Every structure is written in structure tokens, then in C-alpha cells.
Amino acid sequence: MLFSINCTHNLNIMKKLYLFKLLFLFIAGNVFAQNQQDYSNNATLAQRVKTLSAKYPQLVKSKTLTQTVGGKEILMLTIGSGKTEDKPAIVVVGGVEGKHLLGVEMAIGFAEKLLASSAVDSVKTLLNNQTFYVFPNMSPDATEQYFAKVKAERSGNATKTDDDRDGRENEDGSEDLNGDGKITWMRIANPTGKYKLNTDDPRSMLLADATKGENGKYILLTEGIDNDKDGEFNEDGEGGVAFNKNSSYNFKPFVAGAGEYAVSEKENRALLDWLFDAFNVYAVVTFGPTNNLSTPVTFNPQGISKRIITGWFEADAKANALVSERYNKITKTKDAPKTAAESGDFSQWGYFHYGRLSFSTPGWWVPKATPDTARKEKKFVNEDAVANYLRWAGGQGITDTFTPWKAVNHPDFPNQTVEVGGLDPFVLINPPYKMVDGIVAKHTDFIVGLAKMAPQLELINVKTEKVADGLTRVTLNVMNTGDLPTYTKIGDRSYFLKKIMVKVNSNANQTFVSGRKTQTLESIEGKGYKELTWLIKGSGKITIEACSPTTGSKSVEVSL
Structure with a gap:
């Protein structure tokens, strides 16, 4: 009895301490958000991630993906409810360019604003149906130079280079x-x-x-001065390999900041390995120097006729144009300067090697x-x-x-x-900090708008027709009610992305005369559909299910 009383007393104390800790984190997070006057250093970013994890434990899971050579953490947030890995997902990546501090703020700011609205019905529904993977800063070694004793623009990490x-x-x-x-x-x-x-x-x-x-x-x-007396100035200083030059698509060796080989750096390898296992991702949003949202890519037939594809497929370019139109309408940005992606650019990798719709914007100019x-x-x-x-x-x-x-x-x-x-x-490339909150708000609205364009399956126009000898013909349309395709055309070329699987669950008394019990479908464009039909002998009910990682699952019950 005494043990029971002491145990209960200790549990009450632990509960009070836990609640006090949560309260402290909430207050600290709110005070910090109100008082922050400048861009986030790595310690501040880590605290913002920690605060979100504590404040929204049912919606946020955070972890360290890896550490850079310089010992800085690459942080990751998974935002959503329930089994997040089973729901269609958007990836949001900041800090791809070490000089672009705004990209870090846009990524972590998106997470904060989305979660702050998580009690709103529309956002609550969104978080029940989709997942967001947020990587706030992929260049923490470089961005920290902004806060150093001597402030200098830096793109590369702490890897020593020649x-x-x-x-x-x-x-x-x-x-x-x-x-x-x-x-x-x-x-x-x-x-x-x-x-x-x-x-x-x-x-x-x-x-x-x-x-x-x-x-x-x-x-x-x-x-600076010519330290090595070779006639060049500041050509070989600290800041070794840049994240945004080290991706595998269009990688150029022997370029300063590119690394000895593609994906040589721990942060690049960790992110790309993780993404390749995330089959539920249908779009990647990068906050970085490349911009295909203000002005979309254009279809170039020659770019897809080569052995190594260098252009967007026509259907994917149309999807980019549709998203671009939504971006400009929501953010109301204009006069964006033209940009050209560098070799090894991450957002280019997102399309050409990862096979997803990949969108990128600096957010401000x-x-x-x-x-x-x-x-x-x-x-x-x-x-x-x-x-x-x-x-x-x-x-x-x-x-x-x-x-x-x-x-x-x-x-x-x-x-x-x-x-x-x-x-x-x-x-x-970075506005005064007082402008950041407004920029983050607009781009949060954009990502939410993008999520509303997600591919989504519906099984419609279900018809049954009795024919001779106890046979029933079942016909239906597998429709993509979203604006975006279920997966990209370039993804179809890679043979890596998961197709739509349609499965008919039947019992032992039912025989398929025509049509397959299990089959896969190619990509369905936005608002498009594919008609399927079966000829089944027997009676009772069957269940038809269609699913893919990027669309989720839908099923319908049919009586024969």
C-alpha cells in the first residue's frame, strides 16, 4: 500500500514537471517568435524545431538526418497525423544555397505557420490526408558565416578543398x-x-x-590579399563543397565548390538516400536560387530526344505552368529576374533524377x-x-x-x-528581416494551395450489367480528381516510381472470365481517368481498390 502511494505521488510529480517543461517551451517559443530581429543561426533554428515538436506532438516528428563535416545538424520535420508515410507528401527544402538565409526562414516559417493553423478545419483536414517533410537548412556550415566575427557570403560546407x-x-x-x-x-x-x-x-x-x-x-x-602568391585572390578559402553544386544531375567535376564527385557530402547523401525511399512524395518545393515558379519551364522536344534527358516532358511542363499560375496568383510577386540553374543544382535533381514535379523559388528579389x-x-x-x-x-x-x-x-x-x-x-538576395514574415506567409499559402492540387483517386461511374450464364460485367472509371498527375512522365521513364495498383477482392465462388484481378495503371493526368472492365461469374459482393503512394487509396464495394 505504501509502495502504491509513493508510486502515485512520484507519477504526479513527474507529470507536473513534464507540464511545466511544456509550458516553458511554449512561452519561450512565443517570446522568441515575437522578439526575433534577425535571421536564425543554427542554435536558434534548433530551438524553433524543438518548440514545434513539443507544442504539436501529435503532428510533428523531428530528427537529425545527419551531421555535416563541420558538426552541424541537418534537421528534418515530418508534419501530419497518423501514418504519415502512407499519405501523399510534399517535400520542402531550405538552405540549399548557403548565402540564401531567406530560404531557411521560409522553410521553418512554413512549418510554424501551417501548425499554428492546425486547428482550422481546412488545415486539419489537409494534415489528416497529406504529409509534409521539411528540411529547413541543408547548408548549416555556410549559413553560420552570416553570424561570424567577420561576415562573409559562403556557399560551401566545412570540407577542406583544393x-x-x-x-x-x-x-x-x-x-x-x-x-x-x-x-x-x-x-x-x-x-x-x-x-x-x-x-x-x-x-x-x-x-x-x-x-x-x-x-x-x-x-x-x-x-582580401593573394596569400599563396599565384595571382588569384580569395580563390581557395574556407567553405569547401556547396550543397547546391553536389547533386548528381548535371554534376560538373573540377568546378570550385562542386566536390570531388557527385553526392560526396554527408548532407547530400543523407537527403537523397532518404528521399529515394519516400515513394509517397509527389512534389518537391525548394527555396533557393533557381526559379521555375515565377516563369515556368518551356517544353523543348530536343531536350527529351537525347539519351540523357535535359528538358521537361510536355505533360510535366504543363503541370509546371499550372502551378506557376497558382504561385503568381497567391504570392502576387512580379518582375522576377531570369535564373539559370547551376550544375549540380538540387531542384534540377528533384525532377530529372528523382522523377518528381520539382518547383523552386528564391521567394524574394x-x-x-x-x-x-x-x-x-x-x-x-x-x-x-x-x-x-x-x-x-x-x-x-x-x-x-x-x-x-x-x-x-x-x-x-x-x-x-x-x-x-x-x-x-x-x-x-536576402531582404531586411522585417519583411520575412510577410514573405513566409505568402509562400505558406502557396504550398497549401499546391497541396490542394495534389493527385487524388476516385472510383466513379460504377456500372454492373447482367449477362448470360450468371455473368456480370463490371465497369468503372479510375479518375484523378486532382490538378497534378499521379506521377510524372519522366518518372515513368525511370521505372522507379510506383504505379497505380488496382485490385479486385473476391471470394472463392467468383470466377474472372475477363479482366485481371490485380493490375497496374500508368500515370493519370490531372482530371483524367482510365476505364476498366471485368466479366465475373458468380454472385455476392466484390471490393475494388485503387491505390498508389502518391495518391492514397480508394475502394468501392460492388454487388454482382
Whole structure:
């Protein structure tokens, strides 16, 4: 009896401690969300993931997928109810480019906003029927450079590399020559240079156009010295292999940041291995530099006629266009700059090697700004993104993102005019943090909208017809009521994705005269269908089931 009382007392204490811990996490998470003033470092991101796992234990499972060479965790969240692995899924990936801090915020912010609305009927239904796999930051070694003592843009992880192929690793990185805690630019007055001052805004530099008789007056380099005395500057510093150059599709060896071979890095290998086992994924959304949402891909017959396919199939391109239309309508973004995917790009891998519909967007770009003066702005071969940013920033009251050019003594350029300054790192591709919440909200709405376009099976137009000798003809349509195909055309070429399986469950007294009890169907396009028919001898009931990992399962009972 005494043991029972003590046991109950201890359980009550443990319960109170557990509830107190949960309450602490909730309060900490709410206070953090209200007080965060800048992008998330790795510790902050880990706390945000931990808070979600504690606050929504029935909807969130988090884990560490792997650790980078630099010891940073690659975190993963699985969002949904019940057996999440059995439901159609969307993958959301952030931090594919280490300089793109916004991508991390968009991924974790999507998880937070989706879960915050989980009590709303429409979202509750969505989480009952679909799964979301969120990988907030695939480049934690690189993004942490934003928070370092010296702030510098970095794409690669902590793997040591020999980018200049001189037999030494990480021997020529950047230096903070003016001691302002950030790596900007340096311009060297030299008649052999290819750059000139922008007459519209002398703070920025433009490539001189030789076809128009223009002469360059400056050499433009990133801030630093030539440590290894090879004539190159900052070509082999820390920041080894970039996640977004290490995927297997269109991998280019001997490119700085690409790695010695495709998928050489732990984070790339862990993500790709995990995804290849996730047959329920029907779409991948990447927050990164490539953009096929503002402007969709176009169908190129030559791209699919090669042994190695380099273009989207026509049906898949149409699906991309449909999603692009939805994206532009929901986010109301415009004037997106044209982007070209780098070799080894993850979002390209998502389509060409993973075989899923793969969508990517940076989420934000510097809006086009009008000139400061009434005169017509000049046009150059290279659009001056810096001058445009400075005009836009000035209109927004942003004044702390440009370092005025200032002369320094440089050991590699004795008796020459060397100035350090220019646009600060990160600001061209990451908006001021106060804008992040609005961007996240729009893109959360988009992903929810994308989920509503998911492929979904229905068994419709079921008909039975009595014929001679105790036979019944059963006919029905297997329809995809969603907007997206059940799987892609390129997935069909890979022989890897799972097809739709249709199975008729019958009893021993029923005999199939025609039609198969079990069969597979090829991909069904959005709003499309396939008609099936069976001729069955016998009486009683049968159950017809259609299912695939990307659509879920539907069944219907039929009386013969």
C-alpha cells in the first residue's frame, strides 16, 4: 500500500514537471517568435524545431538526418497525423544555397505557420490526408558565416578543398582589410581593368562595353590579399563543397565548390538516400536560387530526344505552368529576374533524377526601382543590380547596407590606389528581416494551395450489367480528381516510381472470365481517368481498390 502511494505521488510529480517543461517551451517559443530581429543561426533554428515538436506532438516528428563535416545538424520535420508515410507528401527544402538565409526562414516559417493553423478545419483536414517533410537548412556550415566575427557570403560546407588545384587546401581566403567585420569589395585603379564607375550612381561599378568604345578603369575583386602568391585572390578559402553544386544531375567535376564527385557530402547523401525511399512524395518545393515558379519551364522536344534527358516532358511542363499560375496568383510577386540553374543544382535533381514535379523559388528579389533623377537611365550589357538595390534601399529608408569606398594600403598593389567598400554581403538576395514574415506567409499559402492540387483517386461511374450464364460485367472509371498527375512522365521513364495498383477482392465462388484481378495503371493526368472492365461469374459482393503512394487509396464495394 505504501509502495502504491509513493508510486502515485512520484507519477504526479513527474507529470507536473513534464507540464511545466511544456509550458516553458511554449512561452519561450512565443517570446522568441515575437522578439526575433534577425535571421536564425543554427542554435536558434534548433530551438524553433524543438518548440514545434513539443507544442504539436501529435503532428510533428523531428530528427537529425545527419551531421555535416563541420558538426552541424541537418534537421528534418515530418508534419501530419497518423501514418504519415502512407499519405501523399510534399517535400520542402531550405538552405540549399548557403548565402540564401531567406530560404531557411521560409522553410521553418512554413512549418510554424501551417501548425499554428492546425486547428482550422481546412488545415486539419489537409494534415489528416497529406504529409509534409521539411528540411529547413541543408547548408548549416555556410549559413553560420552570416553570424561570424567577420561576415562573409559562403556557399560551401566545412570540407577542406583544393579549389585552385595547387596541392594545398584552404590557403587563400578573404581578409577584412578595413576592419569593419565584413567582406565586401576592393577596386584597384588600373587601365587594364574591365570595370568603370556607373555614371548614374558612382557607388556601383559596371563592366565597360568595348563594343561601344568604353574603356575599363578598375579591377574589381573581393576583399582580401593573394596569400599563396599565384595571382588569384580569395580563390581557395574556407567553405569547401556547396550543397547546391553536389547533386548528381548535371554534376560538373573540377568546378570550385562542386566536390570531388557527385553526392560526396554527408548532407547530400543523407537527403537523397532518404528521399529515394519516400515513394509517397509527389512534389518537391525548394527555396533557393533557381526559379521555375515565377516563369515556368518551356517544353523543348530536343531536350527529351537525347539519351540523357535535359528538358521537361510536355505533360510535366504543363503541370509546371499550372502551378506557376497558382504561385503568381497567391504570392502576387512580379518582375522576377531570369535564373539559370547551376550544375549540380538540387531542384534540377528533384525532377530529372528523382522523377518528381520539382518547383523552386528564391521567394524574394530586389524590386525594380525608378532612377533617382528625371533623366532616362542608361542601359548596359550587364544590368546594374547594385545601383538598382541602392535606389530601392534608399526609398525604403535602408541606409546601413553599403560601405563607402575608402582607400587602404594593399601589399599586393604597392603605389596603386586601392579602395575597399561596396555593397554589403547577403543583402542582394536576402531582404531586411522585417519583411520575412510577410514573405513566409505568402509562400505558406502557396504550398497549401499546391497541396490542394495534389493527385487524388476516385472510383466513379460504377456500372454492373447482367449477362448470360450468371455473368456480370463490371465497369468503372479510375479518375484523378486532382490538378497534378499521379506521377510524372519522366518518372515513368525511370521505372522507379510506383504505379497505380488496382485490385479486385473476391471470394472463392467468383470466377474472372475477363479482366485481371490485380493490375497496374500508368500515370493519370490531372482530371483524367482510365476505364476498366471485368466479366465475373458468380454472385455476392466484390471490393475494388485503387491505390498508389502518391495518391492514397480508394475502394468501392460492388454487388454482382
